[in-house]
Amino acid sequence: xxxxxxxxxxxxxxxxxxxxxxxxxxxxxxxxxxxxxxxxxxxxxxxxxxxxxxxxxxxxxxxxxxxxxxxxxxxxxxxxxxxxxxxxxxxxxxxxxxxxx
Numbered sequence: 001x002x003x004x005x006x007x008x009x010x011x012x013x014x015x016x017x018x019x020x021x022x023x024x025x026x027x028x029x030x031x032x033x034x035x036x037x038x039x040x041x042x043x044x045x046x047x048x049x050x051x052x053x054x055x056x057x058x059x060x061x062x063x064x065x066x067x068x069x070x071x072x073x074x075x076x077x078x079x080x081x082x083x084x085x086x087x088x089x090x091x092x093x094x095x096x097x098x099x100x101x
Contacts, residue, residue, distance in 0.1 A: 020080045029086050032077050036087040039073045040094030048099070059096035062089055070095070 015021045048055060060066040070088040078084050
């Protein structure tokens with residue numbers, strides 16, 4: 001049997017989806033960070049396939065154009081801006097990790 005406390009941890013019931021409270025933000029990030037990581041790895045893999053010579057350069061830092069692209073990669077995962085920022089940074093980290101292999 002699922003208790004009311006467990007049910008609250010499973011779904012966000014204390015706030016709306018566009019403005020998550022800190023606890024719901026952490027829970028949602030824990031659930032979605034793997035998806036962001038996969039998208040980041042896939043992003044780097046597609047860049048490697050299209051531009052193998054660029055591999056000699058370092059993956060760009062999570063700022064400017066790279067941050068904008070990462071944000072687009074995870075835009076469909078949440079309506080909360082803070083969560084999208086966290087997920088975009090996670091995608092960027094995993095893209096850089098894949099790039100360096």
